[in-house]
Amino acid sequence: MKKENLEEFAYDSIVALILANHYRPGDFLLESEITERLNLKSRTPVHYALGQLVARGFLDKKSKKGCFIPPLTPEDAEHVFFTRENIEFQTAASAALHASDEEIDELQMIIQQETQTGESGDVIGYSAINETFHNFIADIGKNKYLQQFCQYVFWRSNCYIFFSYYRFKVSATEREFKVSPAQHWKIREAIAKRDADEAGKLMKQHVRRTFEGIFNKI
Amino acid sequence: MKKENLEEFAYDSIVALILANHYRPGDFLLESEITERLNLKSRTPVHYALGQLVARGFLDKKSKKGCFIPPLTPEDAEHVFFTRENIEFQTAASAALHASDEEIDELQMIIQQETQTGESGDVIGYSAINETFHNFIADIGKNKYLQQFCQYVFWRSNCYIFFSYYRFKVSATEREFKVSPAQHWKIREAIAKRDADEAGKLMKQHVRRTFEGIFNKI
DNA sequence: AAGTGCATTAATGTACGCATTAAAATGTGC
């Protein structure tokens, strides 16, 4: 267990709380409430952590009022997924150009685990592995900037995926758990062939299908 | 003049100091030194502001040691400009799809001002207007995420441009001041024609030429 | 001379109390 200070602890904890759907888009995150919840003695590290979340765009802020999760809107969703398509097109293409054999093996492991978790119906667990897959592709590309952007748009797009899940429950979402690993597998194959165009194209399609999967239901 | 608190003041001031080349890549930015320089009474707002700069990736941080400007390296430059090419391809293409007539007029004004400032030889001033141009293109696209990413990679790429300038002085850089506005003008024309592919392509070329302009000299 | 460990130092990290302020609640005149 890596040693982290309270600022980092607060940051990680708040992210976890948001991802666990503890706060809804539009909610204000109160420093004192979070401090209490995390059993911290002072607001200081929480204040700092919230500042970082705002800087990264995970939260919006009204001066002297507080931080809140940016509300979800259809236009915002379009912007997020459009950006994600293009960022992840690049990460996948770059991955195809820079992947080592070990990394391609590692991808296989991730997809196997994803398939299993998908069958078990564990939504949180599945989401975590899905994130691992997408971020790992970005890691393979070895471009710090693409990695950073990928992580962010993925996180934001996940807000919509979760929202869709909590609203419409299992229904169509469960089917995604079976379709998605198959698409991931094809992307891995393109990367294994070092085919950058193909990998990028498949990734773009995959992201678009995720988007359509969410919004066709509404 | 918009009312800002000390946290925002500290943030803006530190950015300005970095852009003014007051700190070099690799330097540690000391909270107490900055506090003194900005005539603030306590490190608190500075600490917070530095946290934000780290969160945005403008600075790196070593726990308990301090924040510093990520060192400039050839690989990093490639990553930055590669990412910038792709982000700005999208911002320019999106701009072509969403530009209003007023925004196209505004672009014209910016380029005119740019041409004048370029002729005057004011490097800092020119850089500021150049940034305005690129960010305004992103604004026209009306995609919050692309805007954010564009702003960031532009800033980082500017570190390299400044570095190149301070190291090799005027020489080739001065020529850029005449070439660049011409390229900007062509991009504007493509946007005015609402030709997204063309606008994107020209922007990508423009960014690549900037990159080559810097590294051919070395 | 080189390496090891302890003491020092200089920086960040944290706690806590007070200052400030935006928004809600309350009061007041009409």
Add this chain to the structure above:
DNA sequence: GCACATTTTAATGCGTACATTAATGCACTT
């Protein structure tokens, strides 16, 4: 009963003192 001024409240913003720790230097040993 409504508009507007005022007070209260509840939150962030800030200053100060102190805690913690990574790096540094120095003495001491081998």
